Amino acid sequence: xxxxxLLGMLQTNRQLMDEAILEFLPKNSDTKEINLLYEMMRDYxxxxxxxxxxxxxxxxCELFSGQKRNALITAASLELFQNWIxxxxxxxxxxxxxxxxxxxxxxxxVELAINAGDSLHGKMxxxxxxNRNALGANTTLDVLLEFTRMLNETTExxxxxxxxxxxxxxxxxxxxxxxMVTKKAAWYTxxxxxxxxxxxxxxxxDSSFPEKxxxxxxxxxxxxxxxxxxxxxxxxxxxxxxxxxxxxxxxxEGKRTxxxxxxxxxxxxxxxxxxxxxxxxxxxxxxxxxxxxxxxxIRDHGSIDYARKVAITxxxxxxxxxEMISSGQSRLHPKVYDxxxxxxxxxxxxxx
Amino acid sequence: xxxxxLLGMLQTNRQLMDEAILEFLPKNSDTKEINLLYEMMRDYxxxxxxxxxxxxxxxxCELFSGQKRNALITAASLELFQNWIxxxxxxxxxxxxxxxxxxxxxxxxVELAINAGDSLHGKMxxxxxxNRNALGANTTLDVLLEFTRMLNETTExxxxxxxxxxxxxxxxxxxxxxxMVTKKAAWYTxxxxxxxxxxxxxxxxDSSFPEKxxxxxxxxxxxxxxxxxxxxxxxxxxxxxxxxxxxxxxxxEGKRTxxxxxxxxxxxxxxxxxxxxxxxxxxxxxxxxxxxxxxxxIRDHGSIDYARKVAITxxxxxxxxxEMISSGQSRLHPKVYDxxxxxxxxxxxxxx
Numbered sequence: 001x002x003x004x005x006l007l008g009m010l011q012t013n014r015q016l017m018d019e020a021i022l023e024f025l026p027k028n029s030d031t032k033e034i035n036l037l038y039e040m041m042r043d044y045x046x047x048x049x050x051x052x053x054x055x056x057x058x059x060x061c062e063l064f065s066g067q068k069r070n071a072l073i074t075a076a077s078l079e080l081f082q083n084w085i086x087x088x089x090x091x092x093x094x095x096x097x098x099x100x101x102x103x104x105x106x107x108x109x110v111e112l113a114i115n116a117g118d119s120l121h122g123k124m125x126x127x128x129x130x131n132r133n134a135l136g137a138n139t140t141l142d143v144l145l146e147f148t149r150m151l152n153e154t155t156e157x158x159x160x161x162x163x164x165x166x167x168x169x170x171x172x173x174x175x176x177x178x179x180m181v182t183k184k185a186a187w188y189t190x191x192x193x194x195x196x197x198x199x200x201x202x203x204x205x206d207s208s209f210p211e212k213x214x215x216x217x218x219x220x221x222x223x224x225x226x227x228x229x230x231x232x233x234x235x236x237x238x239x240x241x242x243x244x245x246x247x248x249x250x251x252x253e254g255k256r257t258x259x260x261x262x263x264x265x266x267x268x269x270x271x272x273x274x275x276x277x278x279x280x281x282x283x284x285x286x287x288x289x290x291x292x293x294x295x296x297x298i299r300d301h302g303s304i305d306y307a308r309k310v311a312i313t314x315x316x317x318x319x320x321x322x323e324m325i326s327s328g329q330s331r332l333h334p335k336v337y338d339x340x341x342x343x344x345x346x347x348x349x350x351x352x
Numbered sequence: 353x354x355x356x357x358l359l360g361m362l363q364t365n366r367q368l369m370d371e372a373i374l375e376f377l378p379k380n381s382d383t384k385e386i387n388l389l390y391e392m393m394r395d396y397x398x399x400x401x402x403x404x405x406x407x408x409x410x411x412x413c414e415l416f417s418g419q420k421r422n423a424l425i426t427a428a429s430l431e432l433f434q435n436w437i438x439x440x441x442x443x444x445x446x447x448x449x450x451x452x453x454x455x456x457x458x459x460x461x462v463e464l465a466i467n468a469g470d471s472l473h474g475k476m477x478x479x480x481x482x483n484r485n486a487l488g489a490n491t492t493l494d495v496l497l498e499f500t501r502m503l504n505e506t507t508e509x510x511x512x513x514x515x516x517x518x519x520x521x522x523x524x525x526x527x528x529x530x531x532m533v534t535k536k537a538a539w540y541t542x543x544x545x546x547x548x549x550x551x552x553x554x555x556x557x558d559s560s561f562p563e564k565x566x567x568x569x570x571x572x573x574x575x576x577x578x579x580x581x582x583x584x585x586x587x588x589x590x591x592x593x594x595x596x597x598x599x600x601x602x603x604x605e606g607k608r609t610x611x612x613x614x615x616x617x618x619x620x621x622x623x624x625x626x627x628x629x630x631x632x633x634x635x636x637x638x639x640x641x642x643x644x645x646x647x648x649x650i651r652d653h654g655s656i657d658y659a660r661k662v663a664i665t666x667x668x669x670x671x672x673x674x675e676m677i678s679s680g681q682s683r684l685h686p687k688v689y690d691x692x693x694x695x696x697x698x699x700x701x702x703x704x
Contacts, residue, residue, distance in 0.1 A: 031531065033515035034508050088470060092463040111444040111514050114466060115507055118440060121470070122503035125477060129497055137489035144496070145481055151474035155467055156386050162463050163385035179383065 001342035009339060013058055013075070014051035020076040021045050024127050025120075040108060040116035041123065044083040047099040052347065053078040053193045059343060060197025062336040064329065071200045073131050074143055078193055080124040081147070085154065085188075087117035092162055093253055094283055097246045135200070142199050150192040157184025164256050170264060170276050177261055178225060185231075186224020191217055203329070212325055219321035226315035226348045229307050232257040236295065236304060251291050254279040258310060262303040263294075271297070315348035353694035361691060365410055365427070366403035372428040373397050376479050377472075392460060392468035393475065396435040399451040404699065405430040405545045411695060412549025414688040416681065423552045425483050426495055430545055432476040433499070437506065437540075439469035444514055445605055446635055449598045487552070494551050502544040509536025516608050522616060522628050524608055530577060532608070537583075538576020543569055555681070564677055571673035578667035578700045581659050584609040588647065588656060603643050606631040610662060614655040615646075623649070667700035 054075035061071035090103040105113035131140040160180040278290040406427035413423035442455040457465035483492040512532040587602045630642040
C-alpha cells in the first residue's frame with residue numbers, strides 16, 4: 001500500500017462518513033435563529049478534516065473481519081466527536097483558525113459557539129442511537145459506553161492542559177506531558193477508534209476479546225503519543241498551506257509541548273525565565289520577535305530532534321504491539337492488515 | 353397534599369437523587385489538575401437545586417404505577433442535565449450568581465468551566481447507561497433517545513435567545529417568545545421529565561402509550577410556559593434571600609421576557625428607543641438608575657400583571673390536559689395523583 005493508495009482510501013472513507021453526517025444533521029428551520037444554529041453545526045463537518053479517527057475505526061472493524069457498513073455510523077460519530085469538541089477547544093485555547101478558516105467562535109461569538117458545540121455533541125449521541133436497528137440494542141450500548149470513556153479521558157486531558165495555562169505552570173515533567181497527551185489525544189484519536197472497530201467486528205465474540213480491548217489501550221497510547229508529538233513538531237516546521245492550522249500557533253498560544261519542556265530543561269535560569277515570561281504573555285501581546293527568538297533557541301538546543309526521537313520510540317512500540325494484537329488471528333483480513341499498517345506508518349511520519 | 357407535605361416530598365426525592373449523583377461522580381485523582389476538574393463537576397450538583405425536574409419524572413412514573421426505584425437513575429440524570437447546561441448557560445448569559453454563589457466560570461475562568469460542563473455532560477450519558485442492568489437494553493435506549501430530543505430542543509431555544517441578544521434584536525413577538533420558552537425551558541423542565549416517567553412505567557406497554565406521549569408535549573408546553581413566565585416575574589419581584597439568583601438580573605442581562613415584550617408594545621417610540629438602548633448596553637455599563645426606571649415603566653404599564661395573566665391561562669390549560677391524560681387510567685395511583693397535582697399547582701404559583 002503506497003501513500004497514494006492510502007490517501008485514496010482515506011478519501012473514500014471520508015466521503016462515506018461526510019455523507020452520513022451531513023445527511024443526519026438538520027438542514028432547514030422556519031425560525032431564522034435555529035437556521036443559524038444548523039448552519040453552525042454543519043460548519044466544521046463541512047470543512048473537511050482528514051477523517052483519520054473514523055477511518056481507523058472502519059479499518060479495525062474490517063481487520064477483524066467485520067463489515068464496514070456496520071461501523072459506518074460509529075465512525076461518523078467519531079468524526080462528530082472531533083467536530084463538536086474542536087468548537088469548544090478552539091474557544092478554550094483561544095485558537096483563531098481551524099482547517100484554514102476562522103474558528104467558529106470568531107465568526108459567531110463565544111456564546112453561540114458554546115451552544116452550537118453542545119447541540120452538535122447531542123447530535124453525536126443521537127447518531128449513535130441509530131445503530132440500534134442494524135446492530136441491536138446491546139452492541140449499540142457497548143459502543144455508547146466506549147464513547148463515555150473516551151469523553152472522560154479527553155476532558156481530563158484538556159483540563160490538565162488548561163489548568164497549566166491558566167495557572168501559568170511551566171513546572172511540567174515529561175511524564176506529566178505524556179499523561180496529558182494520552183488523555184487529551186490518544187484516547188479519541190487512537191485508542192477508542194480501534195477498540196470500537198473491534199467491538200463492531202465478529203471478534204467481539206471471541207474469548208480473547210477482553211484481553212485485546214485492554215492491549216489496544218497500550219498500543220493506542222504509544223501511537224497517540226507519537227501522533228501528537230509529530231503534530232507539535234509540524235506546528236513549528238510545516239508548510240502553512242498544507243497544515244491548515246496556524247503555523248507557530250502553539251508558541252503564540254503558550255501550549256505545553258515536549259519540545260518546549262525539553263528546551264526549558266536545557267536553558268540556564270536567566271534564559272529560562274525570559275522564555276517563560278515571553279510564553280506567558282497574553283497572545284495579543286506576544287511579539288513576533290519573541291516567538292522567533294524562542295524558535296531559534298528550540299533549534300539551537302536540538303529540542304525538535306529530541307521530540308522526533310521520542311516520537312519514534314513510541315511509534316516503534318506501537319508497531320510491535322500492533323503485530324502482537326493482530327498475530328494469530330485466524331479471521332485477520334490480509335489486505336486490510338496492510339492498509340492498517342500503512343495508516344499507522346503514515347500517522348507517525350506525516351510531513352504535511 | 354399541603355405545601356409542607358409537598359416540600360417534604362421534594363426534599364426526600366432530592367436527597368435520593370443527590371446521593372445517586374454524588375456517589376456516581378468521580379471524587380479523587382492523584383493528578384491535581386484532574387482533582388480540580390472533579391471538584392468543578394461536583395460544584396453545581398452540591399449547591400442544592402430544588403430537584404423539580406427529577407421529582408416530576410419520579411412522580412409521573414409512580415402516577416402510572418411504576419416503581420420509583422426504576423426511575424431514580426433517570427431522574428438523577430435529569431438533574432445532571434440541568435447542572436451541566438447551567439454551567440454553559442451561565443457563561444453564555446453572562447450570569448454572575450448561581451444558587452446564591454458565584455457562577456462556576458467566575459470561580460475558575462471561562463475555559464475551565466466550558467470543559468467541566470462538557471465533562472459533566474458526558475457523565476450524564478454514562479449515568480444513563482447504568483440503567484442497563486435494572487431496566488434492560490431496550491428501555492435504556494428509549495430513555496437515551498428522549499434525552500437527545502430534550503437536548504435538541506433546549507439548545508435550539510438557547511440559540512434563539514442568544515441570537516436575539518447578540519444581534520440586539522428586540523423586534524420579538526409574543527409568539528417568538530413562546531416558541532423560545534417552549535424549547536429552552538418547557539422541554540427539559542416539564543415535557544421530557546413527564547414523558548420519561550411514563551416511559552419507565554408499566555403504561556409504556558399500553559396501546560394508549562404513543563398517544564399519551566404526544567399529549568404530554570402539549571401539556572408540558574403549557575406548564576413550562578407558565579413556569580417560565582412566573583420565573584421571569586419572580587426575577588423582578590422576589591425576595592433575593594429565597595430566590596437564589598440575582599434579583600433584576602434579567603434586566604441587567606437584557607433578557608427577553610414576556611414582561612418586556614409587553615412593555616415595548618405599550619411605549620411611545622421615544623421611550624421605546626430609550627428602553628431598548630438602556631437594555632442593550634453591556635451589563636457593566638448599565639446604571640442602577642436605568643434599571644429602576646425600566647422597572648417603574650413595567651409597573652406603570654401593568655406588564656407584570658399581564659404576564660401573570662398569561663401564565664394563568666397556560667397553567668389552566670395544563671391542568672385540563674393533566675386531567676385528560678390521567679383520566680380513565682385503571683392503574684392510576686390516587687395518592688401520587690394528588691401529589692402530582694399539588695406539584696403542578698406549586699410550579700405555577702410559586703412565591704419564593
